[in-house]
Amino acid sequence: MLSWSGVEQGVKVDLGAIREANSGVDVQFANELLEFATAATELDEKSLDAKREKLVRAAGTAFTVDAAAVVANFEMMTRLADSSGASMPDELAAQRLSAAKAMGVDQVVSRRYPQTLPSSGTTRSVK
Amino acid sequence: MAISLGDVRGDLRAAHDGAIEALSSPGTWWTGAQRNELARTAIMAFVEREPVAPWVGVSSVAGKLPAQLTAPKIAHDAIYRIVRHAATLTREWYDKVSAEIEPLAFIELCGIACSVAAISAFRRALGLPSLELAPVKSGDPSRTKPENIVAAKLNWVPVVGPADQEAAVVQAFTAVPDTNRVIWSMADAQYIPDKEMVDPNWTRGTLSRVQMELVATRVSQQRECFY
Numbered sequence: 206m207l208s209w210s211g212v213e214q215g216v217k218v219d220l221g222a223i224r225e226a227n228s229g230v231d232v233q234f235a236n237e238l239l240e241f242a243t244a245a246t247e248l249d250e251k252s253l254d255a256k257r258e259k260l261v262r263a264a265g266t267a268f269t270v271d272a273a274a275v276v277a278n279f280e281m282m283t284r285l286a287d288s289s290g291a292s293m294p295d296e297l298a299a300q301r302l303s304a305a306k307a308m309g310v311d312q313v314v315s316r317r318y319p320q321t322l323p324s325s326g327t328t329r330s331v332k
Numbered sequence: 333m334a335i336s337l338g339d340v341r342g343d344l345r346a347a348h349d350g351a352i353e354a355l356s357s358p359g360t361w362w363t364g365a366q367r368n369e370l371a372r373t374a375i376m377a378f379v380e381r382e383p384v385a386p387w388v389g390v391s392s393v394a395g396k397l398p399a400q401l402t403a404p405k406i407a408h409d410a411i412y413r414i415v416r417h418a419a420t421l422t423r424e425w426y427d428k429v430s431a432e433i434e435p436l437a438f439i440e441l442c443g444i445a446c447s448v449a450a451i452s453a454f455r456r457a458l459g460l461p462s463l464e465l466a467p468v469k470s471g472d473p474s475r476t477k478p479e480n481i482v483a484a485k486l487n488w489v490p491v492v493g494p495a496d497q498e499a500a501v502v503q504a505f506t507a508v509p510d511t512n513r514v515i516w517s518m519a520d521a522q523y524i525p526d527k528e529m530v531d532p533n534w535t536r537g538t539l540s541r542v543q544m545e546l547v548a549t550r551v552s553q554q555r556e557c558f559y
Binding site: 234239242247258267268269276277281305 | 333340341344418423426439442445446452453457458459488489496499500501504505515518519521523538542544546547548550551552559
């Protein structure tokens with residue numbers, strides 16, 4: 206979705222840089238957003254306070270509230286997907302494999318496609 | 333520069349308030365007391381600094397849960413793992429859980445996990461007061477079962493047929509309509525209204541679509557979610 210919306214809006218997207226939390230998207234407040242999203246998904250309250258403050262100063266309160274809402278949505282949707290065993294049709298998963306590799310999620314348990322897609326390693330499994 | 337609940341959009345507050353009320357109200361397969369109890373376990377899973385390991389049931393750890401439970405221990409074990417270790421879930425795990433919890437009740441449990449994760453994450457991200465559950469409402473579960481529930485190829489859980497005509501995340505909770513409604517009303521307010529999803533230029537006037545997707549991508553990557 207990020208790649209698609211970037212193409213549609215003429216924005217350069219580097220998924221590898223996003224993986225390293227080092228921006229990678231040529232869009233306003235990208236660094237602040239990425240730092241905020243990262244801190245919001247970890248348990249360091251001091252870091253989160255600092256990154257939130259930085260985003261508020263850069264983009265304002267309403268912007269920060271809506272950024273937090275997107276964080277909340279994907280904390281929700283990742284659980285929805287993983288708990289319901291959501292998968293993509295094989296052809297769609299194959300199309301997205303390069304993006305998944307760039308983001309480092311091509312080998313995660315939630316991939317669920319070991320039988321049809323090329324694999325470059327052992328899928329982690331916790332039963 | 334503290335942010336308060338008064339800074340939150342009205343539609344978003346209403347969606348979260350509705351979800352909070354539902355967490356303590358009779359559902360489709362669980363009572364209000366059971367839902368409230370499971371939501372408390374979900375909150376614990378979300379906030380604990382030293383979480384129980386994915387392969388350990390939270391109910392087996394002394395002092396983690398109340399001595400008297402209204403929901404089965406395996407339901408508590410399942411919701412804890414969904415909230416804290418979602419990326420570790422496997423088909424084998426689902427088969428084990430759904431052998432003891434009816435699949436539609438499992439879907440409702442997943443919905444409780446999703447509601448708690450969303451609201452707790454939102455509040456933590458903004459430094460707002462933690463989620464507090466509403467008082468339990470009495471009453472029986474509705475046990476409303478849609479017609480035409482079928483197995484899906486794109487999900488472990490059953491869905492309302494015809495299956496696999498929509499994305500897996502869209503059909504995932506359709507077999508429990510009340511759960512499905514709560515989750516998607518939150519998604520509309522937190523992210524993008526369903527009817528606007530195809531528009532790459534849609535915005536509320538704050539984040540652009542690319543900015544939203546940047547945040548979405550980072551959170552999904554942090555949670556190791558391939559989907």
